[in-house]
Amino acid sequence: MTTLKSISVFTGANKGSHPNYSHAAQSLGKALVKQDITLIYGGGNIGLMGVLADSVLNAGGRVIGVIPEFLVAKEVAHQGLTELIIVNSMHERKAKMMELSDAFIAMSGGWGTLDELFEVLTWSQLGLHHSPCGLLNIAGYFGYLLEFLEHSVAQGFLRSEHLESLLVEEKPERLLQALSNYHAPTIEKWIDRV
Template identity: 50%
Template sequence: MLSVCVFCGSSSGFDPAYVDTANALGRLLAAEGLTLVYGGACVGLMGAMADATLAAGGKAVGVLPDFLRRKELAHPKLTELHVVSSMHERKARMAELADGFIALPGGMGTLEEFCEIITWAQLGLHKKPCGLLNVQHYYDPLLECVSRMAEEGFLRVEHKGLVLHNDTPEGLLEDMRAFEPLRVEKWVDRKEKA
């Protein structure tokens, strides 16, 4: 794993622990020699994490749609900035550039990005580790929802293992490095395929 894509909020949230963890993750990525790939903005958790990565001597690569760059949200000091034409292209480019994925707390965009990358893993489109950095138990409801999906037959029990989670950056990186891709098909009921 040489690069990690981090999905996170363009807001800082109300709890200072969110920014503290974004800073800690940025410093850890730099210390581990991992390139940060993220949404390219200078605001919220995104900006804090990129600032911390760069201040610690790490590399930060942003991917930003042109309409957001024109709103002056682009981080001015990134190692690289990829300007793309759409949100769809942004997600595809980040997926190409990253060897693993982490979601810090965030809003609908963060949730959508993480759910899409997990879906791609479920479909076998990639075999990269995907983890939730569960700061202050932020993602507990999502983890409960994933368990409910399996209980109700909408998700194979084995696919719950695609959603790694830990409450510290160090623990999550360790979990990601130990991740073994699943070798099961997506389909819950194979009879439906026949």
């Protein structure tokens, strides 16, 4: 069992087209506080990012935002966080979030969310970290993505062990439990050489 003190959550700067997404962000925020887990996130006050951060703060939890300076200048930085870390670039943001986190969750979002998710999964595959990664799959949001990843396994571009290391749940509490129970797979060879 892994002790989780802080979790990075990747999610959208928009709220999406269905209220289920905001409700899930609020539920995840409350679940993090209930388990005394610090939220690490992108530092914004808009979209699902803002909903999630406000949910944690309103429940008395701790929130650390990591945001590039150019986004602060666009006035999207959340000013009520426990701590706001301002960095120079998106690359530095992801590296800092990884450094601060014991686990990673992706919720509904767009390009940025997928970028962050796939980078942290790639780092895991390369052995740069052994932290658990999960998808909070609200209302089947990631269904087509999961089908594509299964297709990648079938076509020989992704190992099934690596796909299985991505934990998928529909309820925040179940996902947090899965992340706590995670044991990183031991994979000696991840590239097939001809």
